[in-house]
Amino acid sequence: MANLVSSIQFADPYFSVLLLLIIAVGMSVGFVFLSQALGPRKYDRIKYSVYECGVDPFTSASVRVSVKFYLVALLFLLFDLETAFLYPWAVLFRDLGLFGFIEMTIFVGILLVGLVYAWKKGALDWQ
Amino acid sequence: MMESLAISLVNAVPVLSGVPLWTITLLIMVMVAAVVLTFALTYSGLATYVERKVAGDIQARVGPNRVGPVGILQFLADGIKLLLKEDIIPAKADRFLFVLAPYLVFVGSFAAFVVVPFGVGLIASDLNIGIYYVMAITSLVVVGVMLAGWSSNNKWALLGGMRAAAQIVSYEIPVGMALLPAVLIAGSLSLQDIVRSQGGLFGIFGWNLFHNPFTFLSFFLYYVAALAETNRTPFDIPEAESELVSGYHVEYSGIRFAFFFLAEYGDMFVVSALATACFLGGWHVPFLDAEALPALWGNLFSLGVFLGKTLSLVVLMMWIRWTLPRLRVDQLMRVAWKYLVPLTFFNLLGVSLWLLLFHGKGIPQMIASLFG
Amino acid sequence: MEPILFIVFGAIAVGGAIMVVTRRHPMSSALFLILTLFAVAALFVLRQAHFLAAIQVIVYAGAVVVLFIFVIMLINVPENKLPLERLTGFRFLGIMVAGLFILEAALVARRFATPGTPTADSGSVEAVGRALFTDYLLAFEVTSVLLLAAVIGAIALAKKRI
Numbered sequence: 264m265a266n267l268v269s270s271i272q273f274a275d276p277y278f279s280v281l282l283l284l285i286i287a288v289g290m291s292v293g294f295v296f297l298s299q300a301l302g303p304r305k306y307d308r309i310k311y312s313v314y315e316c317g318v319d320p321f322t323s324a325s326v327r328v329s330v331k332f333y334l335v336a337l338l339f340l341l342f343d344l345e346t347a348f349l350y351p352w353a354v355l356f357r358d359l360g361l362f363g364f365i366e367m368t369i370f371v372g373i374l375l376v377g378l379v380y381a382w383k384k385g386a387l388d389w390q
Numbered sequence: 391m392m393e394s395l396a397i398s399l400v401n402a403v404p405v406l407s408g409v410p411l412w413t414i415t416l417l418i419m420v421m422v423a424a425v426v427l428t429f430a431l432t433y434s435g436l437a438t439y440v441e442r443k444v445a446g447d448i449q450a451r452v453g454p455n456r457v458g459p460v461g462i463l464q465f466l467a468d469g470i471k472l473l474l475k476e477d478i479i480p481a482k483a484d485r486f487l488f489v490l491a492p493y494l495v496f497v498g499s500f501a502a503f504v505v506v507p508f509g510v511g512l513i514a515s516d517l518n519i520g521i522y523y524v525m526a527i528t529s530l531v532v533v534g535v536m537l538a539g540w541s542s543n544n545k546w547a548l549l550g551g552m553r554a555a556a557q558i559v560s561y562e563i564p565v566g567m568a569l570l571p572a573v574l575i576a577g578s579l580s581l582q583d584i585v586r587s588q589g590g591l592f593g594i595f596g597w598n599l600f601h602n603p604f605t606f607l608s609f610f611l612y613y614v615a616a617l618a619e620t621n622r623t624p625f626d627i628p629e630a631e632s633e634l635v636s637g638y639h640v641e642y643s644g645i646r647f648a649f650f651f652l653a654e655y656g657d658m659f660v661v662s663a664l665a666t667a668c669f670l671g672g673w674h675v676p677f678l679d680a681e682a683l684p685a686l687w688g689n690l691f692s693l694g695v696f697l698g699k700t701l702s703l704v705v706l707m708m709w710i711r712w713t714l715p716r717l718r719v720d721q722l723m724r725v726a727w728k729y730l731v732p733l734t735f736f737n738l739l740g741v742s743l744w745l746l747l748f749h750g751k752g753i754p755q756m757i758a759s760l761f762g
Numbered sequence: 763m764e765p766i767l768f769i770v771f772g773a774i775a776v777g778g779a780i781m782v783v784t785r786r787h788p789m790s791s792a793l794f795l796i797l798t799l800f801a802v803a804a805l806f807v808l809r810q811a812h813f814l815a816a817i818q819v820i821v822y823a824g825a826v827v828v829l830f831i832f833v834i835m836l837i838n839v840p841e842n843k844l845p846l847e848r849l850t851g852f853r854f855l856g857i858m859v860a861g862l863f864i865l866e867a868a869l870v871a872r873r874f875a876t877p878g879t880p881t882a883d884s885g886s887v888e889a890v891g892r893a894l895f896t897d898y899l900l901a902f903e904v905t906s907v908l909l910l911a912a913v914i915g916a917i918a919l920a921k922k923r924i
Contacts, residue, residue, distance in 0.1 A: 277807050279515035280523070283423040283504045287497045290427060291649065294473070298645035302476045311481040328552050328835045330920050335723070336832040337916045339559040340825040341909045342731070346566040347820050348902070349738075350522060351813065351891025353573040356742060357750065359895055364742055366899060371735065373906040377913035378731065386917045387727040389720035487789060519887060522816035526803075529824030533796060536831050540789065552835065559828060579887055 334386050345374050423504075426514045430503045434655040435465035441655075441708045448712040475644035480542065483641065487541035491534045492642065492649035498530025499653035502660040507581045509673050509692030510680050520581040521569055524664065525562070531653065532558050538650070539638035550637025553719060554621055560726040561618040561625075565661075567734035568612035571605045571741040572598050572668035575750070581664075585672030593679065595754035597671035602752050604740035609669040611734055613703070616661035618726065620654065623711040625722060655704075662703035663696075670699050768808055775801035786844060788834045792827055799823040811885030 352359070352367050359366075381387055396415040400406045406414060439454060439462060446453025454461035479488055502524045504514045517523050532555050539551015573579060575598055576587035590596045598605045618625035639650045666672060673680050673692035680692035717725070748756065778798035785791045799822045806815035883889055894902050 276515035276517050277812075279419055279423060280501070280504055280517070281804075282419050283426065283514065284497065284501055286420070286423050287427055287500050288493065291493050291496050294645050294648075295477070298473050298475070299477050301474050302644060304476055308481075311478065328548070328832075328838070330836065332552055332556050332832050333829075333836050334916065334920045335556045335560055336825075336829040337920075338727070338913065339563065340821075340829050341913055342563045343559075343566070343825045344821055344909060345906075346563060346570075347522075347817055348894075348905075349567070349570055350573060350579060351887045352895060353570050354577055354579060354887050355891045355895060356574050356745065357577050358892075361746060363895060364746055366895060366903065367742070368739070369903055370906045371739075373903075373910050374913075375732075375735065377910045378727075380914055381917055382728065384917050384921055386921065387723065389723040484787075484789070487793065490793070517812075519812050519816045522813075522820065522887070526816050526819035526824065529820065529828070530796075532824070532828055533793075533831065536828070536835075537789070537793070540831075540835060548835075552832075555828065555832070559825075 331389060338381060338386070341377065342374070345371070422514050426503050427500060430500050430656055430659070431652065433659060434652040435469060436462075437655040437658070437704060438468065438651065439465045440705065441711075444705065444708040445712050448709070469648065472644055472648040477645065478641075478643045480544070480641050482543040484541040484543065487537050488641075489646075491538035491541060492646040494530045494534030494537065495653045496534075496649040496656075498528055498534060499656035499660070501527045501530075503656070505581055506660065506663045507585050507667050507672055507696070509690075509696055510688050512689055512693055513582055516580055516582045518578075518580050520579050520584075521573065521664070521668075522579055524660065525566060528657070528660070531657065535638050538642070542638070542641035544641055547638050547640045550640065554638055557621065557625065557722060557726075558619055560723060561615045561730070564611060564615035564726065564730035564734045565619055567731070567738060568608050568615060569664065569668055570738050571601075571608045574741055574745060575601060575605070575752075581667045581672075585667050585674070588671040589674055589679070589681075591754050591758060593674045593676045594671065595758075596674060597669065599669045599671070600752065600754055602741065602744045604737050604744060605669070605752075608734075608737055608741070609665065611730060611737060612665055612669070615726075615730055615734075616665065617707060617710065618722070620657040620661055620707075622658070622707055624714040624717050626711075626716060658704050658707055659700065662700045662707070665703055666696060666699040672696055672699075764808060768805065771801045771804040771808070774798075775805065786846075789831070792830050792834060795830070796823045796827050799827070806885070809885065810883075813885055813887045813890040816887075 348370070349367070352363060356363055396411055396418055399414060399418070400409075400411065442464070443453040443461070445451075454464040457463040457467045479485055505517050505520045505523050507513045507516075535558070536551050536555045539547045539549070539554070542548070542551075572584050576584040578584060578587075588596045588598055594600070599609050600606065639647055642650060673695045675695050678691070680688045680695065682688070683691055751759075775798050778794045778801060781794035782791045782798065785794065799818060803815040803818040803823075806812075806818060
């Protein structure tokens with residue numbers, strides 16, 4: 264065991280991240296347990312019912328949400344991918360120089376056509 | 391870094407020489423993680439108090455003033471109160487997802503603290519993908535918010551969750567784009583490197599903020615987008631207490647509600663810390679170079695400077711919240727997609743062109759070279 | 763330590779994937795998908811592929827799964843109207859084929875020696891970026907056309923329904 268553990272690459276900063284994640288999860292779970300241990304628990308039908316300003320809900324909560332949200336999520340996905348690609352380019356920009364500038368202008372230019380199309384089609388409006 | 395710390399600790403305290411090195415290193419790492427989390431929790435608690443005080447001042451009220459001197463222990467009282475409340479899971483909620491959602495939001499928000507460059511050498515883990523890591527781990531917050539809204543089985547919560555998610559993802563694009571100029575200039579994603587790249591020139595003109603007109607604009611674009619990404623007024627339509635009661639966490643109470651609350655303040659700190667590290671020169675201040683100071687003093691000084699800048703930005707967010715009215719949801723989407731996204735694109739074009747034309751030199755550097 | 767972490771994250775990834783296909787409600791499936799994606803990202807980190815790990819989480823867990831969740835909410839089917847999946851002959855066959863495939867993959871994997879630990883910077887942002895922007899430039903540029911087609915397709919579909 265000691266052998267295995269001593270071979271942890273402690274230089275690896277990702278190990279710290281893992282540790283912090285474990286501690287954060289442990290801490291939050293601990294808080295909830297503490298709260299459940301200390302807090303009261305009295306069953307009351309009204310208390311556990313859905314909150315709607317003191318009256319019974321008028322309509323079911325399982326409403327279908329608008330397609331607008333889907334469109335926003337899709338636009339986000341595409342531009343998020345693009346942003347993710349821009350970061351390595353930014354890191355290497357000094358080495359790539361003018362060549363890098365031109366290739367990224369083409370890449371972003373093509374994607375901006377998409378944004379313009381979405382704009383013209385009214386996909387960016389929230390009616 | 392941690393290992394060298396452990397070695398120097400063993401050298402300083404001879405009693406420890408019998409203990410295997412990995413145990414000490416591991417203990418130090420656990421302690422660092424615990425310290426970062428404790429800081430994050432304490433800060434979030436205090437921030438809720440400061441927010442109420444700021445609100446009080448702006449509205450010509452006193453704000454909390456009962457618990458402790460000038461009410462400063464109010465956050466502890468609130469925390470204990472929330473801890474002692476009953477843990478309510480609504481009858482119609484999807485229990486598993488309802489329970490899980492606050493954890494996702496809390497962990498997603500607080501885990502970002504690990505890459506915050508608090509000072510010279512004061513970073514829990516200097517990841518080579520620093521900014522990427524923040525973007526990745528905060529994606530948990532979006533998922534948590536949506537789940538919270540959906541699993542509550544309440545239409546206000548659902549609408550709030552959807553609006554919050556749509557808003558966070560919309561503004562994530564300009565946030566990501568507006569941070570790019572700092573990466574362009576530093577040539578690295580590590581936040582420590584980005585801060586280091588802004589040294590020199592009297593400790594203030596090296597800041598990316600003053601590098602060129604485009605980076606100057608970039609900072610403001612980032613701050614506005616970050617304000618929206620943390621769902622703060624004027625972009626707090628997801629919470630909109632006057633129409634949606636309080637959004638995705640309306641069904642939450644007690645400690646689970648506290649998680650959402652703390653996460654909001656944690657997010658504010660993280661985005662402000664990123665702004666400080668990427669544009670405001672991190673721990674660099676005029677006339678005093680923290681890295682030239684003797685070890686411990688340099689660390690403490692840089693920590694103070696960094697926290698000062700970051701917390702000022704956090705207080706500015708509170709100030710904005712209690713000053714500006716709320717935007718409508720259609721205005722919100724328009725600001726994101728029709729103004730911020732195109733602006734950040736052209737801004738990026740401007741920065742990269744500038745770097746190409748002037749060989750990476752900023753305006754202050756050029757002026758400095760004029761005078762020899 | 764690395765083998766232990768590999769086994770832990772590998773188990774999480776596989777367990778999460780099994781949960782994805784066995785959960786009744788798509789929302790739970792989406793959640794376990796996130797778990798799987800994070801575990802796979804951790805596996806990437808273990809192989810020093812930091813860039814890939816970051817992209818994996820940002821694009822898949824941060825964007826694709828969010829899109830999934832939006833779609834699940836869009837076609838919000840109440841719990842009691844979800845189709846019940848039964849163990850039919852086809853499903854049984856599917857499980858058999860999956861088992862055979864795993865066996866086959868294991869056999870193939872045995873023929874090749876396990877690759878050594880990659881050097882620290884082989885999967886870094888710089889290394890991957892350099893390959894992307896020089897050797898694979900055309901593929902990279904064509905990606906933008908693909909993304910453009912996706913934007914136009916999505917808008918054409920969604921706008922028809924509004």
